[in-house]
Amino acid sequence: MSTSKARIGAVVRKEFTEFRRSRFILATMAVFPVLFLISPTATILATKASVSGTKLDNHIGLSLMILLLIPVFLPSTIAAYSVIGERDQGTLEPMLTTPIRREELLIGKAVANLVPAVGLAYLVFGIFLAVVAIGADPVVASAVWHAPQLIAEVFYVPLLAAWSIWVGLAISTKAGDNRVAQQLSTLASLPPFALIALMSFQVITPTLTIALSLAGALLVIDGAAYLLVSKLFDRERLITGTGANRVT
């Protein structure tokens, strides 16, 4: 049986409807981006044109790095709830009695998480650039708009979000408790972020070649993560519980 776009679409559609009606998810999606927008914007607006080049680079690097926290943290929290949440509310078993394949379920969940995370990250990024263009010292604004990290920012938003989502889903398929899943997924989504931090502070100079190479590497890692999550999704363990001795 091949993967069905209709079933993936059904999962995405259902997830979006649930997101719209969940105060927790709406609050997370509203508050996280605003929090991560305030600090970088304030930093850049407060930066004078007279600061040294190194200091200006640091300010820009820090600001852009903070903005990249949005695609890391936002989807991981929600993805971590995806599978364990279905199990907790008793909807996983009825869903798995339909012809849906685990890959379709996982891709549907991932897409439903990816779209708002990437959309919000780009939106916040756009607002940041707009505010900087309008309100920052013209020299500083020009430095931000011409920073080499901007290219990386564009590439890394979806790739980091995808990584966070697969990590969240992986933990969600294995964890026994929802809160533990959310905490673990937030921590586990951080490692690739370290590399981005090195680029943001120009420890690694983010040339187009390096940015593209790292983006390619992240893409491969995301693909591998998807395959790993598919393997981890054990229908029997999810339904009967991790104890494996629980008889119902």
Next chain:
Amino acid sequence: MSWPGGSPSSGSGAGSGQRATVGAAAIEVSGLTKEFGRRTAVEDVSFSVARGEVFGFLGPNGAGKTTTVRILGTLIAPTAGSAVVAGIPLIRANEAEIRRRISIMPEAPGLYRRLTVTENLEFFARLYGLPDRQARMKEALDVVGLGDRAQDICGSLSKGLRQRVALARTLLNDPEVMFLDEPTSGLDPVAAHEVHGLINTLRQRGVTVFITTHRLDEAERLCDRVAILNTRLRTIGRPDELRHTLFSRSIAVTTAAPLGDPARVFTGLPAVQGWRADELSAGSTAGYVLTVSDPVRAAPEVTRALVAAGADVLSITEARHSLEDVYLELVEDQEGRSR
């Protein structure tokens, strides 16, 4: 999850004598065993369910009822044994096709509480890939009497209504076989009565219904046949058949006053095999329980003997054992032996 071999012909168990040929039966199970680690949930279970039959699967908590349903519903793999569900051998390659032809209602309704009734059904209709979703959803809601609640948020519904929505969901794909796991668990008598009505509706539509329950009155009222499970299959048959197999037939006699010499009245009657006084008799009346081979033949004979002895007969009825008696006899017998 790994599946053992796909042949449905191996193994034997308590119900192997009931097996029908593949194709004629909606469900055919042979030597089914499931182990979770060192613990055996289901052991060497065999039975068959005919198409259109309402089949009850009874047993105490932890007997393996839900595990059996999950195996037959392709949710978990058996450790050993084989099965045919909706005419299809239960092997990994057939999982999706089996799921298309069956539906399962777990004990908990399993609805998305933030979604409306329609949104819940639409999600599942899309997962089944139904071409005429709206018509199917409307029909399913009409069957369960929820046509006017289609736009209600599921979280706002009572437990009974949620159970009905879950039942509507199981109707969407027009299943050949429907598994209902404890369908009236936690429902009040009115809601349970409504679910019973719905199951009877399914019977009339020719759907094979496999119900797990520990409500014996429910099984007796709804099921054509029942199986009693306690890890192993203890017995299988029609409720009346099980009563007659397990218990000798008897008639209960009530007289206005105790008989002077009951032994003289009852002993020697050809249809009566034994008798005892019923200690539960109320007031000044007296009761006697007579073991008989055929109540229809014995009742007139006993009546004549009582009248001849000058007794005032208040009632003579066939003593009926309930399915509960059968259940307790089998389950307690096994528990007693395992102690």
